Amino acid sequence: MAKRLIPVVLVAGFLGAGKTTMLNHLLRNNGGVRIGVIVNDFGSVNIDSMMVAGQVDSMVSLSNGCLCCAVDVSEMDSMLDRLAHPRSDIDVIVVEASGLAEPRNMVRLVLGSANPRIVYGGLVVLVDAVEFEDTRVANPELDLHVRMADLLVLNKTDRISEPDLQSVLARVEELGGRSPVLPTAHGRIDPRLLFDEVTRVDDGPRQLSLDELLADPHDHDCSGHDCDGHDHLHDRYEAVTFTSDRPMDPRALTRLLEDPPPGLYRVKGFVYFGIPGHTQRYTLQTVGRHIRFETGPWGRGAGRVTELVLIGSGIDAGLLLRRIDECVRVHESGAEAMTGVHRYVVEN
Numbered sequence: 001m002a003k004r005l006i007p008v009v010l011v012a013g014f015l016g017a018g019k020t021t022m023l024n025h026l027l028r029n030n031g032g033v034r035i036g037v038i039v040n041d042f043g044s045v046n047i048d049s050m051m052v053a054g055q056v057d058s059m060v061s062l063s064n065g066c067l068c069c070a071v072d073v074s075e076m077d078s079m080l081d082r083l084a085h086p087r088s089d090i091d092v093i094v095v096e097a098s099g100l101a102e103p104r105n106m107v108r109l110v111l112g113s114a115n116p117r118i119v120y121g122g123l124v125v126l127v128d129a130v131e132f133e134d135t136r137v138a139n140p141e142l143d144l145h146v147r148m149a150d151l152l153v154l155n156k157t158d159r160i161s162e163p164d165l166q167s168v169l170a171r172v173e174e175l176g177g178r179s180p181v182l183p184t185a186h187g188r189i190d191p192r193l194l195f196d197e198v199t200r201v202d203d204g205p206r207q208l209s210l211d212e213l214l215a216d217p218h219d220h221d222c223s224g225h226d227c228d229g230h231d232h233l234h235d236r237y238e239a240v241t242f243t244s245d246r247p248m249d250p251r252a253l254t255r256l257l258e259d260p261p262p263g264l265y266r267v268k269g270f271v272y273f274g275i276p277g278h279t280q281r282y283t284l285q286t287v288g289r290h291i292r293f294e295t296g297p298w299g300r301g302a303g304r305v306t307e308l309v310l311i312g313s314g315i316d317a318g319l320l321l322r323r324i325d326e327c328v329r330v331h332e333s334g335a336e337a338m339t340g341v342h343r344y345v346v347e348n
């Protein structure tokens with residue numbers, strides 16, 4: 001069976017933006033996905049760890065200070081090793097940075113990790129919709145953090161007027177370039193944006209797990225307002241599926257992945273290029289601007305088809321499908337056409 005890699009999702013954002021709130025939301029609404037957490041507390045009191053304690057299968061807390069100081073890759077590796085150990089049976093690791101952490105260092109730490117079981121799962125940057133404009137004046141580096149994000153969560157929309165929300169949304173979209181921006185309250189993003197659902201073998205009747213007991217379909221206090229018609233989790237992003245049994249053009253596909261349409265966050269699936277010497281299955285995973293191909297055999301009896309799921313927020317599904325459809329190969333290509341793809345191939 002193919003080796004399953006564990007995505008490491010980084011959650012950053014200025015002090016008080018709502019990182020712990022979002023983490024707690026993900027833990028409560030994990031849909032059976034086992035989340036390992038690395039919590040990074042800034043200061044001596046381990047408040048964050050206490051808040052998530054009891055809801056998580058494994059936790060490593062950096063109580064000795066800020067992750068941005070822990071630029072020693074070997075230390076990060078040992079934490080990831082603990083969580084990614086086969087015995088821990090973890091599906092995804094979420095690293096919550098201190099509000100003062102430097103996201104660039106965190107991304108480097110994960111991309112530079114020597115652990116073969118993990119894969120970069122994206123940088124999520126939370127932005128406090130109410131405070132952002134003031135905070136960025138005092139902390140100009142925040143603009144850079146927003147620019148680096150693979151996914152931007154514009155949080156605390158419940159605390160801001162519609163015109164102000166539109167104004168800060170426009171600012172964040174401008175700074176974030178093509179990265180999707182999800183306006184939300186209380187960090188209630190759809191966990192499926194960050195990690196895939198996992199099918200586990202169910203061996204008969206069982207009690208509800210702690211996760212299931214904690215799962216709350218709304219995950220917020222509905223008292224005091226009419227909940228009918230409020231945004232449900234899945235309202236803010238779309239998933240588009242593309243299937244073709246005609247081979248894909250490697251150059252056109254890499255061009256599309258390197259310059260994705262606005263709002264596209266993740267792409268996953270299989271690609272068939274069908275070029276002599278390169279007819280094997282290419283498994284594709286992208287997060288933001290990070291592209292990764294793995295090669296492997298097609299399953300016995302499996303058709304040679306390209307099957308992709310594209311996930312994003314505010315994407316134009318029709319345009320996206322047209323753009324992928326344009327990647328279907330119209331000319332015969334030689335092996336040299338695969339050069340661009342092979343830059344992103346990771347050896348197993």
Ligand SMILES: Nc1nc2c(ncn2[C@@H]2O[C@H](COP(=O)(O)OP(=O)(O)OP(=O)(O)O)[C@@H](O)[C@H]2O)c(=O)[nH]1
Pocket residue numbers: 013014015016017018019020021022048098099100155156157158159184185186187
């Ligand atoms: N009204 C409102 N309050 C929120 C929202 N998200 C978080 N909060 C509150 O804002 C405060 C800070 O939230 P946290 O989740 O602790 O923020 P954080 O980013 O983890 O903070 P640091 O660890 O200090 O960097 C808490 O009191 C939360 O309950 C939101 O969307 N709306």
